[in-house]
Amino acid sequence: MRADALARAILVAGGLAIAMAGDWWQTIISYALVIGAAIIAGQFRLMGRILLATTPLLAVASLLWLFIRADNPADISQVADTLFRQGSPLLPLLRTLAGSAAIVLAIATAPDGQLFPLLRILKMPRSVATLVASGGAVAAGMPASYSRSLAALRAQGIVGAGGWAQFKSIGQVLSLTWVATLSISFARAEQKWVGNGFLRRLDPPPPAASKADFGRSIIFMSTGGALLVLILSGGP
Amino acid sequence: MITFYDGPNLSGRSAELRRFAWDKSGGTGGIYVQQMLAPNLSGMATTVSGESFLHGLAPGQGGQCHEIEAARAFIADLPREQSLSSLSGGQLAKLIIACAIGARPSRLAIDGLLEHLDPHNRCAFADFWKRNQSNPAEIYLSDNYGAPFPGEGDRVRRFSRPEDAPDLNTALRQLGDRLGNVRVHAPELRLDGISFRYSGKSDIFSGASFSFEPGVPYVLKGPNGCGKSTLARLLAGSVKPSAGSMFVDGRPHRPHRSDRNLIFCSFQDPLEQIFGGSVADYLRTLEAATAARPTFLSGGLDTSAAELISAMGLSEFAAFEPFDLPRFVAKRLAVGAAVISRSPWLFFDEPSIGSDIEGRAALAHLFSVLTNTGLGLILVSHGSEFDGLKDAQPITISAGKIVEGGE
Numbered sequence: 001m002r003a004d005a006l007a008r009a010i011l012v013a014g015g016l017a018i019a020m021a022g023d024w025w026q027t028i029i030s031y032a033l034v035i036g037a038a039i040i041a042g043q044f045r046l047m048g049r050i051l052l053a054t055t056p057l058l059a060v061a062s063l064l065w066l067f068i069r070a071d072n073p074a075d076i077s078q079v080a081d082t083l084f085r086q087g088s089p090l091l092p093l094l095r096t097l098a099g100s101a102a103i104v105l106a107i108a109t110a111p112d113g114q115l116f117p118l119l120r121i122l123k124m125p126r127s128v129a130t131l132v133a134s135g136g137a138v139a140a141g142m143p144a145s146y147s148r149s150l151a152a153l154r155a156q157g158i159v160g161a162g163g164w165a166q167f168k169s170i171g172q173v174l175s176l177t178w179v180a181t182l183s184i185s186f187a188r189a190e191q192k193w194v195g196n197g198f199l200r201r202l203d204p205p206p207p208a209a210s211k212a213d214f215g216r217s218i219i220f221m222s223t224g225g226a227l228l229v230l231i232l233s234g235g236p
Numbered sequence: 237m238i239t240f241y242d243g244p245n246l247s248g249r250s251a252e253l254r255r256f257a258w259d260k261s262g263g264t265g266g267i268y269v270q271q272m273l274a275p276n277l278s279g280m281a282t283t284v285s286g287e288s289f290l291h292g293l294a295p296g297q298g299g300q301c302h303e304i305e306a307a308r309a310f311i312a313d314l315p316r317e318q319s320l321s322s323l324s325g326g327q328l329a330k331l332i333i334a335c336a337i338g339a340r341p342s343r344l345a346i347d348g349l350l351e352h353l354d355p356h357n358r359c360a361f362a363d364f365w366k367r368n369q370s371n372p373a374e375i376y377l378s379d380n381y382g383a384p385f386p387g388e389g390d391r392v393r394r395f396s397r398p399e400d401a402p403d404l405n406t407a408l409r410q411l412g413d414r415l416g417n418v419r420v421h422a423p424e425l426r427l428d429g430i431s432f433r434y435s436g437k438s439d440i441f442s443g444a445s446f447s448f449e450p451g452v453p454y455v456l457k458g459p460n461g462c463g464k465s466t467l468a469r470l471l472a473g474s475v476k477p478s479a480g481s482m483f484v485d486g487r488p489h490r491p492h493r494s495d496r497n498l499i500f501c502s503f504q505d506p507l508e509q510i511f512g513g514s515v516a517d518y519l520r521t522l523e524a525a526t527a528a529r530p531t532f533l534s535g536g537l538d539t540s541a542a543e544l545i546s547a548m549g550l551s552e553f554a555a556f557e558p559f560d561l562p563r564f565v566a567k568r569l570a571v572g573a574a575v576i577s578r579s580p581w582l583f584f585d586e587p588s589i590g591s592d593i594e595g596r597a598a599l600a601h602l603f604s605v606l607t608n609t610g611l612g613l614i615l616v617s618h619g620s621e622f623d624g625l626k627d628a629q630p631i632t633i634s635a636g637k638i639v640e641g642g643e
Contacts, residue, residue, distance in 0.1 A: 155503070179511050
């Protein structure tokens with residue numbers, strides 16, 4: 001859990017570094033550090049997802065390059081120079097896409113129910129972590145809640161058959177979704193989070209010190225430091 | 237030891253349970269879980285495994301603690317990757333109870349939640365608690381269904397309703413009396429070879445065939461998650477069967493394609509049903525929508541939304557937002573809505589959950605009257621309160637079929 005949290009933190013930092021890198025070398029190094037952090041943390045699934053998300057972008061860029069090369073066989077060096085020189089529009093595009101993908105994946109691929117403890121391990125304030133984790137769960141559950149509301153209204157005869165009838169009843173559907181989802185979230189705040197002290201029980205225990213954790217922490221800190229240097233050197 | 241809180245609705249049981257659970261004078265305070273299901277969840281997970289993880293019940297979490305192992309065993313039959321929104325009421329109640337135990341509180345207050353469980357799971361919970369007498373937690377329990385609580389050696393604390401509390405049970409009986417002389421005609425329903433499964437799950441119905449006659453109260457029983465609520469959704473056209481046909485008075489009917497009023501479903505969790513800014517808003521909207529629909533019903537109960545509010549003793553709750561209603565009042569409202577629905581068939585999913593003994597008797601009286609009027613009635617219940625209805629026909633869902641006989 002702790003290693004996973006650190007890997008994701010590095011992934012966010014790596015995403016920022018990629019997005020803000022000044023040249024190709026910084027982009028490539030940042031990318032390698034992100035992948036390395038995921039491997040070191042044993043997060044092979046996470047690494048697979050990063051590669052799955054970013055590889056198509058790189059593949060499209062490569063195809064674009066091949067297409068231009070085929071179209072202008074006489075000017076390969078000129079095209080390459082145009083695409084890869086300092087200030088080329090291709091680089092910022094790739095950086096933005098790959099960096100955003102890394103950041104979004106770091107947060108969105110947290111296993112269900114593990115985002116709050118993850119954010120707390122990363123020392124995020126409890127209120128912010130609650131907001132992010134519960135907001136994420138509400139957003140993820142909204143489509144299911146919406147379709148349940150639709151089914152309930154249909155079972156009461158308030159929504160008719162067909163898409164148009166459902167569209168006409170959108171007000172009632174949203175109203176029921178509100179009652180069944182969001183208003184209950186406020187009840188949780190009172191019951192679960194205040195009265196039951198749920199969040200206090202959730203706070204992560206102090207990490208157990210071990211040689212393996214110590215070694216891994218050193219690697220993570222070094223990787224994070226390298227990324228920080230890259231961010232600072234490549235930033236605007 | 238269990239401390240059993242015994243008393244009628246609106247007697248202050250829930251407030252006392254909360255007070256005891258949340259009293260921090262002796263330490264960190266305890267956990268209170270209530271009858272409405274969703275507010276008990278963390279709100280930070282969308283699947284069984286996520287919620288289990290947050291409460292320390294995932295494999296590898298919480299060490300080898302006996303209570304945690306027992307809590308894990310209690311929910312071992314729940315599919316770990318299933319979304320919380322697709323669990324049945326009973327399955328969700330099991331998960332909530334296991335999560336509360338997994339948190340290892342010093343005090344655990346369970347307010348009516350066990351009423352969602354089928355008899356097997358109620359006994360499983362009682363057995364679990366008896367086997368864990370060394371458990372440091374004290375348990376406070378409110379439950380209207382009775383056996384196996386309170387058991388031998390349990391303490392009982394009795395409550396009584398204050399004089400000035402509204403008497404919804406008498407109002408419900410009077411509503412039943414008022415409808416006693418009404419006669420309507422509802423059509424016969426027949427299912428022929430119906431099959432259905434939710435995406436990624438096993439069959440709930442597999443070639444199910446059954447005929448429902450109006451004027452007979454069908455009491456549907458069965459274990460948690462067997463498909464009782466899904467039957468309501470199929471009849472109402474909220475979901476579409478993968479195979480099979482439905483007939484109304486011998487004529488083919490496709491509920492998912494039809495706007496004609498055939499059945500009204502009152503849900504297990506009333507907050508999945510009641511919408512709008514207030515009780516009055518909800519009933520008015522429902523009344524307007526049903527008035528505009530063609531119906532299979534001949535005749536009517538001739539009760540308006542305004543009359544119903546008064547007749548059910550809900551006047552002082554008329555301006556309440558749905559979520560602010562006391563839970564048994566919300567449940568009662570969900571039942572009352574059926575009366576103004578102009579539907580020939582009424583499906584009540586666990587209508588007596590939350591009602592005290594007197595309330596369940598009043599509900600049985602109302603359902604008896606509604607059956608006598610000629611309406612079609614399907615009642616889901618884990619208890620025995622509707623078994624004594626005249627001509628009651630127990631049915632259950634077994635191996636994907638609807639069959640006669642109880643669970």
